[in-house]
Amino acid sequence: MNSQLLNGQFPYLQSGQVYADWTGAALPPVSLIDEWSDHLRNILLGNPHSGHEPSLRAAEEIEAAREAVLQFLNADPKEYEVIFTSGATEAIRLLEHYNFGVGGQLLLTADNHNSINGLRETAKRSGAIFTYAPIKGVGEGLVLDTQELTRLLNYPRSRYGNRLFAYPAKSNYSGNLHSLHWVDYAHRRGWDVLLDAAAFLANDQLDLSQVKPDFVPISFYKLFGFPTGVGALVIHRRMFTKLHKKWFTGGPIMLVSVQRDFFVPDARGATRYEDGSPNFGMIGAVKNGLDFLNSLGGDRKAHAVAIANDVWDILYETKENSNAQIIIHTPRGNDIIAFSVVKDGKIINPGLFEKMTSDRGFFVRVGCFCNPGVNEKIHGYSVDEVIPRATDEVIFGLEEIKRRRQYFARTAVGSIRASFGYSNSTIDVIRISGHMKNILREI
Numbered sequence: 001m002n003s004q005l006l007n008g009q010f011p012y013l014q015s016g017q018v019y020a021d022w023t024g025a026a027l028p029p030v031s032l033i034d035e036w037s038d039h040l041r042n043i044l045l046g047n048p049h050s051g052h053e054p055s056l057r058a059a060e061e062i063e064a065a066r067e068a069v070l071q072f073l074n075a076d077p078k079e080y081e082v083i084f085t086s087g088a089t090e091a092i093r094l095l096e097h098y099n100f101g102v103g104g105q106l107l108l109t110a111d112n113h114n115s116i117n118g119l120r121e122t123a124k125r126s127g128a129i130f131t132y133a134p135i136k137g138v139g140e141g142l143v144l145d146t147q148e149l150t151r152l153l154n155y156p157r158s159r160y161g162n163r164l165f166a167y168p169a170k171s172n173y174s175g176n177l178h179s180l181h182w183v184d185y186a187h188r189r190g191w192d193v194l195l196d197a198a199a200f201l202a203n204d205q206l207d208l209s210q211v212k213p214d215f216v217p218i219s220f221y222k223l224f225g226f227p228t229g230v231g232a233l234v235i236h237r238r239m240f241t242k243l244h245k246k247w248f249t250g251g252p253i254m255l256v257s258v259q260r261d262f263f264v265p266d267a268r269g270a271t272r273y274e275d276g277s278p279n280f281g282m283i284g285a286v287k288n289g290l291d292f293l294n295s296l297g298g299d300r301k302a303h304a305v306a307i308a309n310d311v312w313d314i315l316y317e318t319k320e321n322s323n324a325q326i327i328i329h330t331p332r333g334n335d336i337i338a339f340s341v342v343k344d345g346k347i348i349n350p351g352l353f354e355k356m357t358s359d360r361g362f363f364v365r366v367g368c369f370c371n372p373g374v375n376e377k378i379h380g381y382s383v384d385e386v387i388p389r390a391t392d393e394v395i396f397g398l399e400e401i402k403r404r405r406q407y408f409a410r411t412a413v414g415s416i417r418a419s420f421g422y423s424n425s426t427i428d429v430i431r432i433s434g435h436m437k438n439i440l441r442e443i
């Protein structure tokens, strides 16, 4: 990695602060922010749905950014298109238009972000069934249960139904990379595949000339921090026949009147799914961000993992000699470490740890990270006390919901996640070591 390009790039980090929430968001290099604010100061951009010069310029910038995204992913424009969204979640939500047909199926891995888990509601509304492929326990590295996944992917297909398999290329909880060979394996059994690359692309490279998922959601702030509020659904063109758009909005529409219940949507691929006005002030900056990442060089992952390994070792050693203990849940060798602090046999509420670290300028994430499947596996708790079965006919009032949420608070189910990227250095490792020793003494 060309670390010279990182000199002076994070002036907003105050002296001594350690940022270890890379899976939450990448730190934006200040050069990207400066470059773009200069650009906006000098160039007038208009709503690309108009036809004047500033509007055409904005449209050109958006097209250049589309091209840059495809290039970054080594995707053939004859195969793939880029739909710009506000982030990965909105990209995933576009699957609201996925046509499950009759007897459709949705297969999810238990290791998934809630923005993917929520697709089960879309499936249910479409009359499709959903199933989870389990993951293995902490002792076995929180990996996918490949035997069970193989069985589920070989489940017979209904003649008129479509089926969708959705899994993350990288777990946002454990940092595990899930094999990309499942994309092809699932295709050969008639599944369409959504490969969630939101966490993956922070430090890893996806080559769409080698692996060809049908849908790839992305949030760009997770790659280079700036701009926020821009994401994309990279979509294989063959999927346009499987998306049946459920509504129309301003923007992608060719013919409509209020006198008749009739409209003709924009016939073009990607733009048909960009509802309303795109984020034309910021989408162009995605190209600069991708250029920045390209100039950093290809070993960003090795850098992040080297830092994470040093921190993993410190946590492991600290665990042996303090009044509170650390339990590391995730394997060494990832760019994410999830762990818990235990005292007198009980897990310390991760919220307390977050407060103690944040007060010291050491920023980590705590909780379940919107990934309840991995959290449930690690902490092994039962949800029977809190969440009714689908067959129970219950309507909870607000007070009852609050009472049930207390269960989670009492049992402190959730972990501490430290994740790393290009902004981290060995000085961070030394600082983290000091913070951990002090916190464990005080806790």
Ligand SMILES: Cc1ncc(COP(=O)(O)O)c(C=O)c1O
Pocket (backbone or CB within 6 Å): 023, 024, 087, 088, 089, 090, 113, 115, 116, 168, 170, 171, 172, 196, 197, 198, 199, 200, 219
């Ligand atoms: C694996 C994964 N998928 C999806 C998302 C959702 O991304 P966003 O919140 O940017 O829409 C995240 C965010 O953390 C994630 O880590």
